[in-house]
Amino acid sequence: xxxxxxxxxxxxxxxxxxxxxxxxxxxxxxxxxxxxxxxxxxxxxxxxxxxxxxxxxxxxxxxxxxxxxxxxxxx
Numbered sequence: 001x002x003x004x005x006x007x008x009x010x011x012x013x014x015x016x017x018x019x020x021x022x023x024x025x026x027x028x029x030x031x032x033x034x035x036x037x038x039x040x041x042x043x044x045x046x047x048x049x050x051x052x053x054x055x056x057x058x059x060x061x062x063x064x065x066x067x068x069x070x071x072x073x074x075x
Contacts, residue, residue, distance in 0.1 A: 055063070 058066075
């Protein structure tokens with residue numbers, strides 16, 4: 001009976017170890033995904049700021065000329 005309890009204890013320890021390794025891998029994967037999302041958000045913020053700075057630096061005639069490229073013509 002003592003050997004059976006020892007084997008059960010070893011098996012339970014092994015299973016708990018596997019669960020620990022699995023959960024650590026899942027947490028690491030989630031952290032990696034969160035870092036990618038944060039990097040993409042940061043890139044989008046930089047692009048937004050660049051566009052805003054470009055719009056602030058442009059004069060009205062330049063903006064009208066650029067907008068004319070995207071507007072429909074009155075033909």
